[in-house]
Amino acid sequence: xxxxxxxxxxxxxxxxxxxxxxxxxxxxxxxxxxxxxxxxxxxxxxxxxxxxxxxxxxxxxxxxxxxxxxxxxxxxxxxxxxxxxxxxxxxxxxxxxxxxxxxxxxxxxxxxxxxxxxxxxxxxxxxxxxxxxxxxxxxxxxxxxxxxxxxxxxxxxxxxxxxxxxxxxxxxxxxxxxxxxxxxxxxxxxxxxxxxxxxxxxxxxxxxxxxxxxxxxxxxxxxxxxxxxxxxxxxxxxxxxxxxxxxxxxxxxxxxxxxxxxxxxxxxxxxxxxxxxxxxxxxxxxxxxxxxxxxxxxxxxxxxxxxxxxxxxxxxxxxxxxxxxxxxxxxxxxxxxxxxxxxxxx
Ligand code: ADP
Ligand code: ZN
Numbered sequence: 001x002x003x004x005x006x007x008x009x010x011x012x013x014x015x016x017x018x019x020x021x022x023x024x025x026x027x028x029x030x031x032x033x034x035x036x037x038x039x040x041x042x043x044x045x046x047x048x049x050x051x052x053x054x055x056x057x058x059x060x061x062x063x064x065x066x067x068x069x070x071x072x073x074x075x076x077x078x079x080x081x082x083x084x085x086x087x088x089x090x091x092x093x094x095x096x097x098x099x100x101x102x103x104x105x106x107x108x109x110x111x112x113x114x115x116x117x118x119x120x121x122x123x124x125x126x127x128x129x130x131x132x133x134x135x136x137x138x139x140x141x142x143x144x145x146x147x148x149x150x151x152x153x154x155x156x157x158x159x160x161x162x163x164x165x166x167x168x169x170x171x172x173x174x175x176x177x178x179x180x181x182x183x184x185x186x187x188x189x190x191x192x193x194x195x196x197x198x199x200x201x202x203x204x205x206x207x208x209x210x211x212x213x214x215x216x217x218x219x220x221x222x223x224x225x226x227x228x229x230x231x232x233x234x235x236x237x238x239x240x241x242x243x244x245x246x247x248x249x250x251x252x253x254x255x256x257x258x259x260x261x262x263x264x265x266x267x268x269x270x271x272x273x274x275x276x277x278x279x280x281x282x283x284x285x286x287x288x289x290x291x292x293x294x295x296x297x298x299x300x301x302x303x304x305x306x307x308x309x310x311x312x313x314x315x316x317x318x319x320x321x322x323x324x325x326x327x328x329x330x331x332x333x334x335x336x337x338x339x340x341x342x343x344x345x346x
Contacts, residue, residue, distance in 0.1 A: 001017060003249070005217060012157060016213065018165055020163060022056065024125075028057075037061065039065070040067070040082060041067075041105060042099065042101045049339060071249065073147075092122075094121070096122065101125075103130050103326070108126055114156030129179025130175070133213060137213055140153060141153045141154050172195055181236075181253075182257065184282075184285055189232050189329075191214070191215050199281060231319060234319050235319040237257060237320065246296075246302065255291060302341075314333055318330060
């Protein structure tokens with residue numbers, strides 16, 4: 001299926017299906033007249049899929065740039081080395097770039113695409129569940145600075161996104177769970193049917209990805225540049241980010257967001273925003289995927305969040321759920337948050 005991303009300045013398709021990757025040669029010819037194609041990937045993904053890509057793209061002149069796997073790839077040093085390598089391989093401004101890998105590759109290569117020669121055309125081919133349902137959709141690119149994650153980046157849309165769930169067959173289980181947290185988040189902020197199907201454990205991977213993407217797309221179409229509604233995607237992320245950071249990024253994003261969602265529904269319940277039954281159902285769904293099981297300390301997380309937001313005049317904007325599929329943004333004070341954990345008995 002094709003999901004259209006019709007943004008103000010451009011529009012492009014998200015091609016989603018089993019074996020969608022087989023469409024790549026035709027899709028390239030639709031958007032690009034040249035012969036040269038530059039594919040940036042990481043060592044793991046290269047090992048699994050380089051041969052597939054090479055034979056699929058035999059009619060093109062393909063060069064690979066392969067970086068070491070892991071978050072370290074989102075650094076200024078690797079960013080520079082990727083650009084150097086592409087230039088050494090004589091990449092021109094009109095040549096096509098392909099980001100082939102998980103969220104790390106997507107963010108890094110998106111940033112390369114948006115800045116190299118002031119912007120080159122590129123295709124996103126996400127290969128992790130997390131990247132398929134989240135980072136490959138919406139046009140945010142980023143690398144990390146010493147001051148924090150995703151501190152350097154742009155909004156830059158690809159020419160095409162190809163999502164092939166068959167890539168997930170080689171994905172380690174841990175990475176699958178990591179992505180499931182964002183799927184579950186999408187259900188809670190925007191898709192009652194998805195939530196029901198996850199609850200019953202009756203959903204095919206393809207439909208699950210489609211539904212999660214549609215939630216994200218609908219939010220991004222309303223607010224491409226993250227000024228209003230796009231904040232809904234941050235459900236579970238206020239405390240999720242704090243937990244990731246507190247663990248020195250030992251806890252992966254999805255696992256942290258799962259904890260963050262549980263905190264957000266607990267706090268929402270205490271503040272009278274979130275109905276009581278939500279917490280139980282969310283916990284059950286998360287447990288199905290071994291998520292939401294960490295023993296984190298809410299009080300230190302509250303402290304950390306407010307320490308990081310020194311200049312928010314004592315209030316923090318948080319995303320709550322008034323019902324499944326119905327998020328709201330509400331300011332909360334540090335004192336109100338403490339209170340939610342001190343009156344546990346009630
Ligand atoms: P994320 O998508 O979670 O942001 P990464 O880009 O770091 O994160 O990908 C997570 C890990 O999974 C990396 O080690 C990467 O090499 C590996 N990986 C990505 N896609 C696949 C795949 N389809 N099969 C196996 N391993 C993969
Ligand atoms: Zn996230």
